[in-house]
Amino acid sequence: DTAVSQTPKYLVTQMGNDKSIKCEQNLGHDTMYWYKQDSKKFLKIMFSYNNKELIINETVPNRFSPKSPDKAHLNLHINSLELGDSAVYFCASSQGGVLAGDLSGANVLTFGAGSRLTVL
Amino acid sequence: AQSVAQPEDQVNVAEGNPLTVKCTYSVSGNPYLFWYVQYPNRGLQFLLKYITGDNLVKGSYGFEAEFNKSQTSFHLKKPSALVSDSALYFCAVNRNTGFQKLVFGTGTRLLVSP
Numbered sequence: 001d002t003a004v005s006q007t008p009k010y011l012v013t014q015m016g017n018d019k020s021i022k023c024e025q026n027l028g029h030d031t032m033y034w035y036k037q038d039s040k041k042f043l044k045i046m047f048s049y050n051n052k053e054l055i056i057n058e059t060v061p062n063r064f065s066p067k068s069p070d071k072a073h074l075n076l077h078i079n080s081l082e083l084g085d086s087a088v089y090f091c092a093s094s095q096g097g098v099l100a101g102d103l104s105g106a107n108v109l110t111f112g113a114g115s116r117l118t119v120l
Numbered sequence: 121a122q123s124v125a126q127p128e129d130q131v132n133v134a135e136g137n138p139l140t141v142k143c144t145y146s147v148s149g150n151p152y153l154f155w156y157v158q159y160p161n162r163g164l165q166f167l168l169k170y171i172t173g174d175n176l177v178k179g180s181y182g183f184e185a186e187f188n189k190s191q192t193s194f195h196l197k198k199p200s201a202l203v204s205d206s207a208l209y210f211c212a213v214n215r216n217t218g219f220q221k222l223v224f225g226t227g228t229r230l231l232v233s234p
Contacts, residue, residue, distance in 0.1 A: 043224040111163030
């Protein structure tokens, strides 16, 4: 059973369209993330959710809207797609707390296989 | 804010030789340090981490890393490289307070030749 699964794996679309990527984890983790990997393989965090609450929003354009219906799911919706949105998007999860001083920062992330988005 | 530098875009090594992939970090307070590996068309996989204690950390597939506080480094090493070790390696740092915000380096491609 896949621990962190993302769909679709590949997505090709036209500029201006709206698309969604879905992510589900069956690890019982309470924290989920979206990372973006650009063409140079640079990996940058976009969002982090803990128990369905937004924790981190890294100056991502408003066109990107994450939604977490429950702590096992974190979906990413992108409006008005632009050429620069072409990238591989990775979902990840961890068992991470939110209390300062705990060891949650040492928790390991489990990544999905990625969703390659190509905007034409 | 924390940051990670991986100074080498690519490391080439012959099979059977030792390998080192370099990483230096910057973070306020004590760091949590990680190495992840990415094989083609796959997500990142955890290799090893340093939280506290022994500076030499052993991980998966025979990899190890040495935490050096004075040099703010966390280099990844393996005594004898395998062709199957060829992949993209990411160093990452987190801080020990506040919400988890794992910051990755730019990655180093390791090519092991037969």
